[in-house]
Amino acid sequence: MRVNVKILFFAKARELAGCSEATLNVEESILYGDLLEIIVKTYSLEDIRNNVILAVNEEYSDTSERILLKTGDEIAIIPPISGVSSHCCGAISIFVGTTRDNFQGKTVTQLQYEAYENMAITSLQKICAEIRERWSSIVNIAIYHRLGVVPVKEASIVIAISSPHRNEALTATQWCIDNIKEKVPIWKKEFYENESSPEWKENKEFQIKASREEIEERIDRFMKRKRDEINRCNVKDFCMRDIDVECEDSCARIDSVLIKRKDSKGHLQGKELYCVLVNRMYNAYCYRDQNDMEYLAKYIPPNGIEERVKTLEHQLSLTTPVPRNIYERLKELEDRLLHLESISPEYMQFWYREKSCK
16 A cells, blocks of 8 residues: 655755655555665755665664655655764764644744854854864764744754764763753744634744843842841841840850831841940940950959859759869860850850759
């Protein structure tokens, strides 16, 4: 039984055949080699006979297999191999981009491509040159891009790159298609079923699909979020307590209050209630920021070890009788103190917790 199939031609094959597609009547079950011979003789492709590959319904066919065809099947003649293959290459990477029948829930009927051709050719040449700079082992490169209408399932772009080893060819092919989408001035228009208006589409990999108003709104939201984050850090560092709440267990370095100013989104100013200093800030420990160290002689007793032990025992609520091994006690207290200081400079809450656990 014989069937009618569609033959698609690209690049050199299209030039030799004199058309981009044709209909051919062949046997429904045929060997790959026999089908290739029929196509070559029918469309005068002898010059590229040994350098083409057949793809049936967008899948490459094995040269040794028997192909089962039905009416309406598509057979693509992939010619980039003609300019890509080389006796020193062990790999040829081929990418074929086709028109799919859907986009975001809409049924696509066809694509229409348009290009600034002179600039597109220049851009493609630059991409090829950069590929050779990045992968010095690349031997040959071929790129073909259709313009005009491309129906569903038909190929719009073909890329073929050869190299001695497959890794370089595969990686270069991926890089090539990504940069073509990004840099080459080629645009596509999608047409939909149900008389939906066609749309010019950007490549989602490289475009921000948002209006100017939306972008500005995103920037404003980001800036507000960063201001709030900075304000939270400032409150944590500079505000010991809320305005109406007394709290001595704070890690803040000073006692300030957060107020609003017309010329600023957020601002910290010292609480006038607590001080009249020039810096308008209040320190719970009045000697913290003093440059004159003579006050230490007044407030630190002569027997520093004894005073330190008593102070620590009082603050840590150690009411049990004092053991004789004073230095062992001192070491234990110092270890505890160092642990608390490593966590926070203000550690009263840990003392309360220690007391409640006893």
